[in-house]
Amino acid sequence: MTLITNNANNLTTLKPRQVQPTIFSYQVVLGIAAFSVSFGLSLVPSWDFSKAFLTGIITVLATYCAAFLVDKRRRTDELRTIGSLQRRIRDIEGLKSRIFREIQQLEEYRSLLYKETQQLENQITECRNQRDNLHRDIGTLSAQKKQIHSDIYNLEIECEQLENSNLELNNSYNNLISEKRRLELNCNATRAEINQIQPQIDTLKQEKQALENDVILLERLKPQLEQKLYELRLEIQTQEIKIVKQNDLLTQTTTTRNNLENTLSDLQNKTLAQQSEVHQLQNQISLLQEERDLLQNQVWELLQQVETITPEALPNHEDSSLELFPFDELLDTFDPKKHYGEDLPPAWSNFLVSLSDEKIKVLKAIIEQDNPLESIKEIAEANNTMVDVLIDAINETANDMIGGLIIVTNNQVTEIVEEHLINVKIMMTKYAEISSQ
Numbered sequence: 409m410t411l412i413t414n415n416a417n418n419l420t421t422l423k424p425r426q427v428q429p430t431i432f433s434y435q436v437v438l439g440i441a442a443f444s445v446s447f448g449l450s451l452v453p454s455w456d457f458s459k460a461f462l463t464g465i466i467t468v469l470a471t472y473c474a475a476f477l478v479d480k481r482r483r484t485d486e487l488r489t490i491g492s493l494q495r496r497i498r499d500i501e502g503l504k505s506r507i508f509r510e511i512q513q514l515e516e517y518r519s520l521l522y523k524e525t526q527q528l529e530n531q532i533t534e535c536r537n538q539r540d541n542l543h544r545d546i547g548t549l550s551a552q553k554k555q556i557h558s559d560i561y562n563l564e565i566e567c568e569q570l571e572n573s574n575l576e577l578n579n580s581y582n583n584l585i586s587e588k589r590r591l592e593l594n595c596n597a598t599r600a601e602i603n604q605i606q607p608q609i610d611t612l613k614q615e616k617q618a619l620e621n622d623v624i625l626l627e628r629l630k631p632q633l634e635q636k637l638y639e640l641r642l643e644i645q646t647q648e649i650k651i652v653k654q655n656d657l658l659t660q661t662t663t664t665r666n667n668l669e670n671t672l673s674d675l676q677n678k679t680l681a682q683q684s685e686v687h688q689l690q691n692q693i694s695l696l697q698e699e700r701d702l703l704q705n706q707v708w709e710l711l712q713q714v715e716t717i718t719p720e721a722l723p724n725h726e727d728s729s730l731e732l733f734p735f736d737e738l739l740d741t742f743d744p745k746k747h748y749g750e751d752l753p754p755a756w757s758n759f760l761v762s763l764s765d766e767k768i769k770v771l772k773a774i775i776e777q778d779n780p781l782e783s784i785k786e787i788a789e790a791n792n793t794m795v796d797v798l799i800d801a802i803n804e805t806a807n808d809m810i811g812g813l814i815i816v817t818n819n820q821v822t823e824i825v826e827e828h829l830i831n832v833k834i835m836m837t838k839y840a841e842i843s844s845q
Contacts, residue, residue, distance in 0.1 A: 435475065442471040444672060594664060601657065602703060609706055612647070616713045644717060651714065752834055759809040760835050766791050767802050772836055774815065774824055 446467030450460035619640070754758070763771075766787050773783040788795045795829070799822070803813045814828045824832050 413418060416606060435472075437467045439472060443468045503533065557802075598661065598664075599699070602699070605654070606706070608650070609710055612710060612713055616682060616716065647714065647717075651710075752831060752838065755810045756831050756835055759806060760839060762805055762809060763802070767798070767805075768836075768839055770798060770802060771815075771824075774822055775829075775833060779821075781820070784822065 412534070443464040447460045447654070448462035450463035451457065456458075540706075760768075769787050770780075770784055773780040777783060784795050784798065788798050791798070799815050799817075803815055806812065806814045810828075812825070812828070814825050814832065816823060816825055
């Protein structure tokens with residue numbers, strides 16, 4: 409048998425090989441040996457050559473039959489062995505083909521791994537570049553961070569300076585408040601002194617009436633009343649001393665008036681936005697006007713009495729009586745009609761008529777409250793709308809009626825535009841009067 413490999417399908421098969429001449433010679437030698445042995449053994453007992461020859465031939469035939477059977481059996485065993493070997497070879501060839509396919513798959517997988525390795529190397533390169541970029545960005549950010557820290561430090565310094573300036577302003581404000589209280593105390597003291605002078609003026613009136621009666625009596629009883637006239641002159645001197653004191657008091661009041669004017673000029677520059685204090689000052693000024701009129705009337709009566717008693721004793725005091733009250737210029741400065749105007753312009757009157765109640769409530773809340781946002785939210789919620797929509801509606805109506813916006817929002821603080829603030833306040837006052845009627 410021979411092992412033959414087929415290159416077409418890579419299969420290996422076993423085929424029986426051709427009988428060699430040596431095997432044939434072995435069979436011949438085996439037959440001659442069997443014939444010789446059988447011929448010799450049969451010839452020795454009987455020395456019968458024919459029988460011995462026949463026995464040798466039978467032995468040769470039997471030997472050849474046995475050899476043929478043995479060879480056939482051997483061939484059968486060989487074929488079985490060859491079949492099993494062929495099956496095993498086929499299995500091995502299948503295993504070889506599978507191994508070959510797996511090797512091809514491994515080669516493909518290796519190529520894929522190589523490609524992925526290349527991609528990973530590219531990604532690693534990109535990551536390194538990104539890392540370098542990140543390092544550069546981190547360096548830039550650290551520089552920016554240092555700059556920000558320096559800016560924060562500068563801002564903290566500015567905040568400290570602002571706090572110091574705020575403390576200084578608070579101190580100046582407290583000083584102004586104390587000055588105002590001192591002036592109020594001086595004003596109250598002046599009022600108290602005027603109230604003290606009032607009984608003296610009444611007494612002087614009574615004395616004047618008595619003096620008129622005495623003059624009539626003196627015309628009749630002049631010789632007898634010269635002594636009393638001397639006493640009256642002494643009393644007149646006493647009254648003159650009192651009048652001098654009153655003139656000194658008026659001089660002090662004039663000085664106080666000048667100080668008040670300087671102080672009020674400073675306060676006007678610092679408190680332009682405090683309209684409520686202006687209203688209070690207007691009320692105080694109206695009271696001072698009434699007191700001025702009262703004091704002027706009383707002083708005029710007193711001067712007329714003194715002139716009646718001694719017209720020649722007071723020639724130098726007429727001019728000082730022309731300016732008896734020190735707040736005339738202040739009253740003229742704060743004339744409410746000049747400041748606010750008596751009436752609204754027609755456009756503002758039309759604007760007031762076109763506004764609804766909730767819009768007027770919004771304007772009133774902005775004027776009266778420091779932080780009107782909560783009140784505006786409540787008004788908007790009550791009318792199922794939003795704050796911005798309500799304010800935009802008011803501004804749109806104002807733009808149509810008066811040609812401009814009246815509500816602005818700065819840093820989440822809602823307020824009236826300063827140039828329209830006076831007209832809005834007058835408009836709210838008129839609305840309150842109409843509502844009360």
